[in-house]
Amino acid sequence: MTAANRADATAAAVVDSPVSPQVLYPQSTGLDGFERVTAAWAKPRPFGFFTELNNNHIGILYIATGFLFFLGAGVLALLMRIQLAYPGNTFLSAATYNQFFTMHGTVMMFLFAVPIVEAFAVLLLPSMLGARDMPFPRLSALGYWAYAIGGALVFSSLFFKIAPDGGWFMYPPLTGPRFSPGINTDVWVLGLGFVEIAAVAAAVELIVGILKTRAPGMTLGKMPIFAWYMLVTAAMIMIGMPAVIAADILLELERAFGMPFYDAARGGDAILWQHLFWLFGHPEVYIIFLPAAGMVSMMLPSFARTPLVGYAWVALAAIAVGFLSFGLWVHHMFTTGLPLLSLSFFSAASSAIAIPMGIQVFAWIATLWEGKPVLRVPMLFILGFLFIFTIGGLTGVMVAAVPYDWQVHDTHFVVAHFHYVLIGGMVFPIFAALYYWMPVMTGRMLSERLGRWTFWLMFIGFNAAFLPMHVTGLLGMPRRIYTYPGDLGWNRLNLVTSVFSFVFAAGVLVFLFDFVRHLRSRPQTGLNPWEAPSLEWKAGQAAHGFRSLMPIFSRYPGWEQKGLKDDELAGRGYLPDAPTVEREALVTSPITAEPEQIMRMPGPGWTAFLAAVATAIAFAAMTIKLPAVGWIAGFIAAALYLYWLWSLDPALPREPADAGRGIALPLYRNGKQSVGWWGMTVLLISDAVVAASFAFAYLFFWTIRPGIWPPDGSQISGFREPIGLAALIIVAYFFFEAADRFNQRDRRLTATCLIVVALAAGAALALGWIWLDGLGIDSTRHAYGAAVWTLLGYVAVHIAIGAAMALWCLVRSALGMIDPWRCLTLRICLLWWRFTAPATVLTLILIVGFPFVVS
Amino acid sequence: MESVETGPPSEGLSRLLDVAFGFFVWAAHFLIVYIATALACALGPLAASDGGGRAALLTALVLVTLAAAAIVILHALRRYRQQRELSDHGFPLSVTIGCDAIALVAIIWQLFPILLVPACA
Numbered sequence: 001m002t003a004a005n006r007a008d009a010t011a012a013a014v015v016d017s018p019v020s021p022q023v024l025y026p027q028s029t030g031l032d033g034f035e036r037v038t039a040a041w042a043k044p045r046p047f048g049f050f051t052e053l054n055n056n057h058i059g060i061l062y063i064a065t066g067f068l069f070f071l072g073a074g075v076l077a078l079l080m081r082i083q084l085a086y087p088g089n090t091f092l093s094a095a096t097y098n099q100f101f102t103m104h105g106t107v108m109m110f111l112f113a114v115p116i117v118e119a120f121a122v123l124l125l126p127s128m129l130g131a132r133d134m135p136f137p138r139l140s141a142l143g144y145w146a147y148a149i150g151g152a153l154v155f156s157s158l159f160f161k162i163a164p165d166g167g168w169f170m171y172p173p174l175t176g177p178r179f180s181p182g183i184n185t186d187v188w189v190l191g192l193g194f195v196e197i198a199a200v201a202a203a204v205e206l207i208v209g210i211l212k213t214r215a216p217g218m219t220l221g222k223m224p225i226f227a228w229y230m231l232v233t234a235a236m237i238m239i240g241m242p243a244v245i246a247a248d249i250l251l252e253l254e255r256a257f258g259m260p261f262y263d264a265a266r267g268g269d270a271i272l273w274q275h276l277f278w279l280f281g282h283p284e285v286y287i288i289f290l291p292a293a294g295m296v297s298m299m300l301p302s303f304a305r306t307p308l309v310g311y312a313w314v315a316l317a318a319i320a321v322g323f324l325s326f327g328l329w330v331h332h333m334f335t336t337g338l339p340l341l342s343l344s345f346f347s348a349a350s351s352a353i354a355i356p357m358g359i360q361v362f363a364w365i366a367t368l369w370e371g372k373p374v375l376r377v378p379m380l381f382i383l384g385f386l387f388i389f390t391i392g393g394l395t396g397v398m399v400a401a402v403p404y405d406w407q408v409h410d411t412h413f414v415v416a417h418f419h420y421v422l423i424g425g426m427v428f429p430i431f432a433a434l435y436y437w438m439p440v441m442t443g444r445m446l447s448e449r450l451g452r453w454t455f456w457l458m459f460i461g462f463n464a465a466f467l468p469m470h471v472t473g474l475l476g477m478p479r480r481i482y483t484y485p486g487d488l489g490w491n492r493l494n495l496v497t498s499v500f501s502f503v504f505a506a507g508v509l510v511f512l513f514d515f516v517r518h519l520r521s522r523p524q525t526g527l528n529p530w531e532a533p534s535l536e537w538k539a540g541q542a543a544h545g546f547r548s549l550m551p552i553f554s555r556y557p558g559w560e561q562k563g564l565k566d567d568e569l570a571g572r573g574y575l576p577d578a579p580t581v582e583r584e585a586l587v588t589s590p591i592t593a594e595p596e597q598i599m600r601m602p603g604p605g606w607t608a609f610l611a612a613v614a615t616a617i618a619f620a621a622m623t624i625k626l627p628a629v630g631w632i633a634g635f636i637a638a639a640l641y642l643y644w645l646w647s648l649d650p651a652l653p654r655e656p657a658d659a660g661r662g663i664a665l666p667l668y669r670n671g672k673q674s675v676g677w678w679g680m681t682v683l684l685i686s687d688a689v690v691a692a693s694f695a696f697a698y699l700f701f702w703t704i705r706p707g708i709w710p711p712d713g714s715q716i717s718g719f720r721e722p723i724g725l726a727a728l729i730i731v732a733y734f735f736f737e738a739a740d741r742f743n744q745r746d747r748r749l750t751a752t753c754l755i756v757v758a759l760a761a762g763a764a765l766a767l768g769w770i771w772l773d774g775l776g777i778d779s780t781r782h783a784y785g786a787a788v789w790t791l792l793g794y795v796a797v798h799i800a801i802g803a804a805m806a807l808w809c810l811v812r813s814a815l816g817m818i819d820p821w822r823c824l825t826l827r828i829c830l831l832w833w834r835f836t837a838p839a840t841v842l843t844l845i846l847i848v849g850f851p852f853v854v855s
Numbered sequence: 856m857e858s859v860e861t862g863p864p865s866e867g868l869s870r871l872l873d874v875a876f877g878f879f880v881w882a883a884h885f886l887i888v889y890i891a892t893a894l895a896c897a898l899g900p901l902a903a904s905d906g907g908g909r910a911a912l913l914t915a916l917v918l919v920t921l922a923a924a925a926i927v928i929l930h931a932l933r934r935y936r937q938q939r940e941l942s943d944h945g946f947p948l949s950v951t952i953g954c955d956a957i958a959l960v961a962i963i964w965q966l967f968p969i970l971l972v973p974a975c976a
Contacts, residue, residue: 221946316953323878344968352961
């Protein structure tokens, strides 16, 4: 039985279910059905720019915005290279230079590299997966607008001379309140914290989209390799970003409230920041590289005219890199005085990651070997990527050796190394992707001739600028100095680097000229100018992507599924119609991609845009010390989010609806098969990482001063209150479970259970506050107190949200919006309690039981 | 009233994550050896100890490493026996065993520092 037949057979079983006596909303394969699909997905006017949620619209905006930030950060780099061209230059002041190098790194990493790879995924993945959109389009739109507005605010700080100036990794104590009393650091912490949350939102979207909205029949082994890469990348973002968000929270708590997490004089330790930052920062390199590698793996078959060699090997290499990259973070900390054996573990892990990296490179070379490569502009950039990235990898192996790293740490050698890795491993593939997928975005090809100019200018400019920089570093030039004396032997090397950085920039300029020109003068290319095998080339530029969703049973459907486009256009796939003129998509199972549900998608609206604007204003106002404005904007944002949440989980008929191809599917799922359940589960994994980061901070402080733990006057005596607190939370949790059970039989008991949950949670908050206040632990006197308050505060926020969820469900239940069938809201809130209850108990054990044990 | 979901059985998170089982073992092993070393050296019992204490730590780390390696090998063998006859499982089986293999190398690789670098130096 083929995958397509199996998918149909399984879905047919849904129709045969005794709960499905009739089929709603028959689908038409005729022109009328097509017209309804087009109408449902049409871009709204006149404010479609702000209100449209479709991935084609958001994806292109995302890419364009990311590229603008790339240009902005690039200009900063050029200005810095002018400053460093000659010794003793006074083009930039030291303070301005500090802001420029900080913003260059920050913008490139947080506002260009991560967002643009997510942007490509948002644009391309739905059609690559044979779907119509991502599962949470409003979340995509919120993520985009939060990123665009938050990023613009952070970047604009440069014009007011309040830009961050502590380096892109913002090490305390330099960035602490003592040495950075201005708001420059707050701009970084709050502004980028906001952007990081947007990145996490996009990652949730990508994970659930890849697992739950693939075309029927597209098993995990059949999905495009880019989807594997993005699945791993999004999972890495979900684990890595929360660590730096936690570090940001601790730094802001220190700066705003004097809680001394990084202040050694009061029991803190600046090394904690380095651990948390690099726990994110090193995987960040692979978060950037893996999507680029995924794009390369998609493009190579098109130009080699042959399938990717070793698909399964490449997929497993992506998984391996995703995991192993989290075992490397200390290799950024080789000079911090950690025990030699500890450093060696990370040095060994740094070498081990060469295995999966090697698998990928050999798979690409084998693909070229196997096929008949055509040397078009994207291929040039791919070859440039292989050349440059390999050199970056080699110098990476050098700095992974502890003694070598001690020699070159914080010199221009390291600057040269990571530019080889990042520009080679990410910027060149992104340019290849821009040339390759431009017809998907604009319907037109960029110029082949100008593309070659772009490539050679960038390639020569890059290598001539950064290769000498290795020598500059070996000669001892430290990074982050705004000028240097003329008698150290660095002059000529710096001049060469500066001159060729402008050659590199000239290549980017040619690209921009080509882009503007092609919009007007280049002809339309048609659907698949590269004769590529993947599905995005079948989708066209229409917002709905596909007229109907075809079953997919090949990794290269464009080459191997004959007549696919004709069948799709003729409506012979799933959902060829939009009977209610609403946007619909197909939900499939995560492994075998069997159809499970017809999902109604949200249409265009202002909520996401306005919520992002209000939240950005709230963050910005708090940063520049305008609390009144901040609170007002915060309340407006909260109101918008509540309005949004209220509109979720709408009433839908119980009867299955026609899905096309002679099968029917439910319009609603209330458990593990729903995308909402998956979204919440993935989000809670990130939440757990934040909690774990705070717990790590608490334990870290203990390891550095074990003899005085807890410090004098901070001992917690007695277990009565903590046990009572834990008991209340466990009661609340069990009553939430009971509410879900009773919801199937007796709604009055459900309401009673939810009231008990809210009361127990409220009582726990009150008891916790009285207990903690009575302990007299000062959060500003010692890092121990700061860690205790932070851990308990984080738990308290969860309990408060859990109580609010209970009341939310109570109101919805009273209004008839929760019943035995329509109960997804209840079950998603239950997931929250399934996390909050054990997290609370573990936190209490850590705070109360741990000191008792170690003392 | 009926709330039981219809359709195919759920393909849960655990089934998805089983593919990467080897790397979860690798992560656990990595954290155990790193934290054990950090605690033993930072908290004092080994910092001032004679050679015997340090040798005991290294022996414990070797045993933990071998145990982790054995778990990964057993997982790979079990999945191979369970899935080799199933025609649909070629890809998941390859990736599962491949992940186990790379994780095994990464775990064994940690023996080099354990055997070559002195503890608490």
